[in-house]
Amino acid sequence: MRLRADLLPQENLSYPDVVLVVDVIRATTTATAFLEAGAASLYLTADLDSARAFRDTDVVLAGEEGGLKPSGFDYGNSPREAREAPVGGKIVVMSTTNGTRTAHLAARSAKYVLLASLYNAHAAARLAHQLATEEVAILCAGKEGRIGLDDVYTAGVLAEFLQIMGSYELEDGALTALTTRRAYPDPLEPLHLSAAAQALRQVGLEADVPFCGQIAVSSAVAVLEGRVGEALIFQRAHWAAQAPAS
C-alpha cells in the first residue's frame, strides 16, 4: 500500500483511492466538531454565495472569510463554537477559504474523501486504512497557496498512525511530514508557529489553536457520501470503530 502526502493542493494531481483532507486550523477540525455536536450532514460548498443559497429551516451556515464569520452566517469556523452548537439533526453548510476548496479538489477523482484533523486523527487514519486498496493520500490544504506547518505536522501524525496499522510504502511528501511530526513532541508548538495560528491571533481567535491541537479525542469522521449541485455532502462514518483490516 502506498502512503502519500501532498503538502499543497495542485490542480493537476489526481487520486485513485482514499484521500484524507487536512486543514487542521480550522476547517477539518470544525467539521468534525459539528459532527460531534450531532449534525446530520455537512454540505461543503466551494464559496460563500453557494452556501447562502442553501439557507432553510434545519440548515445552519458556518464558515469564514478572513478568519471571521461571513455576513448572514450562523457560525464562524471555530471548532469550540461548533462543538457546543445546537445543530442536532441539522444540516451544516460550510464554506472556508482553504479547507472546503481542497475537499472539492480531492472529490474530483478520489474514491473516498475523509476529513481529518488531529482531533479525529486515530479514527480518520483507521477508517482510511480500512477503505484503502492501493493508496492512502493525505492532502493538506495549506494557506493561500503556501504550505502550513500545522497541516504538515498533522499529516505526519496521520502517517504515523497508518504505519502502526500496516505496511506502507512512503514517498517524499509522507517522509517530510513524518520528519516534521517527529521534530515536535508537543503538537501545540508547530500549531502555534504556523501562519494559520498567526492569522487567528490577529483576529482574536487564538483560543481555537489549543482545541485544534487535541489529538484523537473524537471518533467522528466525515466521509463524502454524495453531492447536491456543486456542494459535497459529508456524513459521519458509522463503521470507523470496526477492527482494522490486516
Add this chain to the structure above:
Amino acid sequence: MRLRADLLPQENLSYPDVVLVVDVIRATTTATAFLEAGAASLYLTADLDSARAFRDTDVVLAGEEGGLKPSGFDYGNSPREAREAPVGGKIVVMSTTNGTRTAHLAARSAKYVLLASLYNAHAAARLAHQLATEEVAILCAGKEGRIGLDDVYTAGVLAEFLQIMGSYELEDGALTALTTRRAYPDPLEPLHLSAAAQALRQVGLEADVPFCGQIAVSSAVAVLEGRVGEALIFQRAHWAAQAPAS
C-alpha cells in the same frame, strides 16, 4: 528579513526580492557544474523545442526528457558529465522537466533569481543574503507537481546557512525545510530516498546522486542577467566571494 521556502512552484505566487531556485536532482546542480566547466552563459528555455531553436556554433544543448538526453541534444542533464564538458566560453542552452520551468516562474516577478544546489549551497546562500533587502525565498522545483524530499532537504541546508549569516523571520515552509535538514545528518540519505533518485535508478543514472549530494564544493552561482526571447540568460556571479553584508 523574511526567509521563505515554497516547497512547490505555484502559479499564483509572486516574489518581491531574491529567489533561490532549487532542483538539486539535477537541473540546478548541473547548471552550476556547467559554470564550473567554464560555460560563458546558460540559457534556460521552458521547453525542448525552444532549446533546439538556439542551435549554432558556440552553442551546446543540454537537458532531459524522462531523465535522458533528448534527441539532437549534445548533453543530458548529468552534473558529472557537465563538470567535464568542453564548454569553455560557450553558451549552454538547458531545458529540463521541472527545474527550468521553476526558474521561469520565479523570473516572472523576482528582482534576483539564483540557481542553488547543495553543490554551491554556501555561495548561493551568501549571494542571496548580500542581495536581499526584504526577503530570501527558496523555491523548490519538486517533481511533476509533488514535493521532492531532495529539494526540501536542500532548502533546509540553504536556510541553515542563511540563518548563520543574519537574523531571519521564518515561515511555515522554511520551518519544515529546516526540520527536514536536521533529521538527516547525511545528505545522501534524503537524496537516495527521493522520487528523483528513484527515477534516476530506473534509467541507470544513479551515479549522479552522490555528485548532487556534495555540499558547498563550488563557488559558482548562476544569476539571472536578462532574456533573449523566452529564454532566461544566467551568468556566473562574480561577487559571491565578497564579505557578507550585516
